[in-house]
Amino acid sequence: MSAGSLRDAAWLREEPLARLMGVLDRDGEEARVVGGAVRNALLGEPIGDVDLATTAPPDEVIRRAKATGFKPVPTGIDHGTVTVVVDSHPFEVTTLRQDVETFGRHAKVAFGRDWKADAGRRDFTMNALSCSADGTVHDYVGGISDLEARRVRFIGRADQRIAEDYLRILRFFRFHAAYGRGELDPEGVRACIAGRGGLDQLSRERVRMELLKLLIAPHAVPVLATMSEAGLLLSLFGGVSHLASFANMGKVEAAIGAPNDPVQRLGALGVWVVEDAERLWRRLRLTNAEHERLVSMGDGWWRVSPADEQAGRALLYRLGPERFLDRVLIAWTRSPSGDRDPAWHDLAMLPARWVAPVFPLKAADFLKRGVEKSPALGKALRDAEAAWIAADFPADDIAVAAIADAAAKG
Ligand code: ATP
Numbered sequence: 442m443s444a445g446s447l448r449d450a451a452w453l454r455e456e457p458l459a460r461l462m463g464v465l466d467r468d469g470e471e472a473r474v475v476g477g478a479v480r481n482a483l484l485g486e487p488i489g490d491v492d493l494a495t496t497a498p499p500d501e502v503i504r505r506a507k508a509t510g511f512k513p514v515p516t517g518i519d520h521g522t523v524t525v526v527v528d529s530h531p532f533e534v535t536t537l538r539q540d541v542e543t544f545g546r547h548a549k550v551a552f553g554r555d556w557k558a559d560a561g562r563r564d565f566t567m568n569a570l571s572c573s574a575d576g577t578v579h580d581y582v583g584g585i586s587d588l589e590a591r592r593v594r595f596i597g598r599a600d601q602r603i604a605e606d607y608l609r610i611l612r613f614f615r616f617h618a619a620y621g622r623g624e625l626d627p628e629g630v631r632a633c634i635a636g637r638g639g640l641d642q643l644s645r646e647r648v649r650m651e652l653l654k655l656l657i658a659p660h661a662v663p664v665l666a667t668m669s670e671a672g673l674l675l676s677l678f679g680g681v682s683h684l685a686s687f688a689n690m691g692k693v694e695a696a697i698g699a700p701n702d703p704v705q706r707l708g709a710l711g712v713w714v715v716e717d718a719e720r721l722w723r724r725l726r727l728t729n730a731e732h733e734r735l736v737s738m739g740d741g742w743w744r745v746s747p748a749d750e751q752a753g754r755a756l757l758y759r760l761g762p763e764r765f766l767d768r769v770l771i772a773w774t775r776s777p778s779g780d781r782d783p784a785w786h787d788l789a790m791l792p793a794r795w796v797a798p799v800f801p802l803k804a805a806d807f808l809k810r811g812v813e814k815s816p817a818l819g820k821a822l823r824d825a826e827a828a829w830i831a832a833d834f835p836a837d838d839i840a841v842a843a844i845a846d847a848a849a850k851g
């Protein structure tokens with residue numbers, strides 16, 4: 442793809458985007474693809490969500506969408522955003538706007554027709570490119586040359602742009618980790634350090650989203666090291682971060698062919714003991730499922746060893762495959778063995794070759810052995826299960842009956 446043009450881009454001419462552009466980009470109004478899709482297309486990276494900007498005011502976007510049989514959903518109407526669903530593909534369509542005043546992240550906006558002003562409101566030069574239906578790329582801020590140099594640079598003065606929205610601190614590092622090359626822009630780094638006190642004002646949901654994206658970016662390891670030196674990780678986590686464990690997590694994931702998992706990586710970076718998981722949960726407003734995974738990662742990973750295969754099976758039985766992998770990988774990242782260690786590799790792959798059986802005894806098995814319906818019944822079941830696990834999950838009836846007999850006697 443030649444710099445500055447997407448004339449040969451097939452995705453731009455494909456349904457359903459082309460149909461939506463056809464409807465919005467006519468009759469006195471203009472529509473363009475903006476932001477990440479243009480950036481990624483020029484870089485040859487996979488394109489995620491496609492966002493559009495248009496001169497048409499939101500009510501006109503809604504009118505045209507309805508008239509064509511698309512489904513408009515006013516997802517951010519205060520900011521001029523309508524999500525238009527075309528053949529079950531959602532597109533965010535945002536009317537051009539110009540800031541009137543800015544108070545932190547709450548910008549007072551007026552609708553406009555000025556593409557340059559829209560570009561100027563965006564965060565980084567590489568995020569401010571727009572692309573017309575015919576593939577012409579418009580660059581008002583030097584975004585194409587920064588993209589070619591893979592340089593993440595604030596539009597305008599970094600300190601001012603950060604003061605408008607402190608989330609841009611995190612976005613600066615996130616985009617560099619994803620698309621940057623070489624050193625971070627020094628002016629940007631200085632401004633992020635100077636503005637780091639503003640991180641506390643951010644909504645925890647926004648921080649969570651940016652951070653989880655950062656953790657799976659290809660160059661996250663050196664970028665997090667810089668953030669740590671800059672005092673930013675301490676501000677975000679309120680505790681210690683374990684950079685070596687984080688770096689190892691990427692390696693062990695690759696060694697077993699596991700996908701990049703942001704929660705696993707967050708555990709490697711921020712969780713040593715269960716208390717760390719609780720703190721991150723509160724500070725980042727993690728989901729319940731994320732919280733539970735982190736708690737499980739912090740719970741005794743130091744006892745996991747690849748030397749004892751039977752203990753591995755017992756762990757897999759107790760935790761289930763997902764938690765088991767979380768626990769084993771975090772232990773592996775903190776062991777002295779490297780990512781090529783065959784014993785750790787075998788342990789991490791255990792769920793692929795062994796499925797935990799279901800405990801074969803039920804309450805009825807103890808009632809018929811004379812145990813009363815009382816706390817003793819629960820105890821007998823628990824004792825029997827522990828004995829069955831310790832015996833490495835015997836399946837034959839005689840062994841299971843012997844375990845039940847012993848547990849029933851108390
Ligand atoms: P991703 O692939 O991660 O979604 P993206 O560039 O699409 O990358 P989004 O967070 O989806 O990133 O934002 C879409 C666009 O909106 C950005 O490219 C940028 O132009 C603009 N933008 C988003 N957040 C901000 C912000 N906090 N300040 C200024 N501009 C922003």
Ligand code: MG
Pocket residue numbers: 477489490
């Ligand atoms: Mg996006």
